[in-house]
Amino acid sequence: TSSHAELVIIGTGMAGIGLARALRRQGDQRSIMLVSADSGDDYSKPLLSTGFAKGLAPEQLAQRSATDLGEELNAHMVIHTQVTALNVDNQTILLEDGMVLGYDALVLATGAAPRVPFSIEPSIAQRCFTINDLDDYRRFHTALGQGPARVAIVGAGLVGCEFANDLHAGGHRVRLIAPEGTLLPRLLPPPLGNALGDAFSEAGIHLHLARSIDSIAAENGEDIVLRLDNGDAVSADLVLMATGLTPRTALAESAGLNVSPSGIVVDRQLRTSHPNIYALGDAACVDGVNAMYVQPLQASAKALAATLAGAPTPVSFGAWPIVVKTPLLPVVAYPPTNTPERWRIEGEGGDISALAENKDGRLIGFALTGGCVRRKVELSRAAPALLG
C-alpha cells in the first residue's frame, strides 16, 4: 500500500534521486517512496546559476517531471509535502497533512537551507529572494520579468559570485555586497579573489566589499534601498541573498539522532546513529566531512545503494576540485581542510595559481584562476583525498 514502503527517501534533490537511480540500476526491486517538500521535478541544481545568461525558462531546467520520475524509478512520489516528524521506534514518518508512512529503511536526503542573517520587512519580502531549488528559480525568473533589472546580490561565496556573473551575462545590472574584502573568501586566497573581483568590475558588476548592511527598506514607493555601513546606498529592483546554507538537521535532531552544525552525523557507510536510518548529500556530515557539492553525493549514492543491497560499502571522496561557474574569469579550487603553513602564489593578471602547503612542504590544496585552471588535473592527482 502507499502508506508503507520498504525504502522511504526524504528529499528529491540530486542525493535522493541519485540514490533511487543507483538502486534501480543495480536491479533492486524493493518498494521505494520519495517524499519532497518541493515539486519533485528532476533538475540539476548547478544549472540554476547558469540559466539567466542562457535565458532558460524554469521548464527548460527540469529534466523530468515528478510524474515521469516516478515512472522511471518505479517509485511512489509524494510531492509538495513536508515531513514534520520522525518516529524511530515505530519506523514511521509524519507528513504535514497528518498522514503516517511506515518504512523498513529510511534515508534522509534533506539538503541544506539558505541562511539569511538579517530580518526582511514584510513590505519588501516579495522582492527579496534566495535561490536554492527549481521552485525558487521559478519565482525569481518571474520577478525579473522582461526588461533588465537592477539586482543587488548579498554574499561573495560560490552562489553569490555565480549568480552575479550569470545575471550580468543575462543583461541585468548587478551589484554585489559582502562583508568580506575579497570574492570567494573560503575558496580563494586574497590575490585570486581580487583577480576575480577585477574581472567582475571591468565587466561592469559593481562591488561593495568589506561592507555590512545597516538596513534594507522600500523607499520612494518603488526602489529597494540597501544602506551600507559607510553611508553608501544601493538601489535595486530585486535583492538576491546568497548568505550561506545550513544543513537541514531538524527532523533528525528531534528524533534523537546525532547531529552536528555540519550536518546529520553518519559514518562511512552513511549510517546515522540509529539502525536503518541513513543520510547523504548536503544534509549529511560523513565521518566529519560535509562537502556540499555534487561529486561527494554521487559517490555516497553509489556506496549507499550497495550497502542497502547487502554489501556494506564505505564511501570515500577523492581530491575533487570545485569548478566555479564564473566565465568572466574561470576559477577552480580545492580548499585545504587545515590552515596551510603557506600559500605559494604565482602568475599575473587573471592567470594565477596558488598552492597550499603544510609545514612539510606537501601540497594540501590549491586554487587556480584564468588560464591556470588547466593545471586542475595535475594538481588533483598530487593533493590528498577529501575523505581517503
Ligand code: FAD
Ligand atoms: P537538495 O537539492 O537541497 O535537496 C533536498 C531535498 O529535500 C529537496 O527535495 C527538499 O524539498 C527536501 N526536503 C528537505 N526537508 C524536507 C522535509 N522536512 N520534508 C520533505 N522534504 C524535505 N555543486 C557542484 O558540485 N558543482 C556546481 O557547479 C554547483 N553549483 C551550484 C550552484 C548553486 C546555485 C547551488 C545552490 C549549489 C551548487 N552546487 C554545486 C551544490 C550542489 O548543487 C548541492 O551540493 C546538491 O545539489 C545538494 O543536493 P541534495 O540532494 O543533498 O540537497
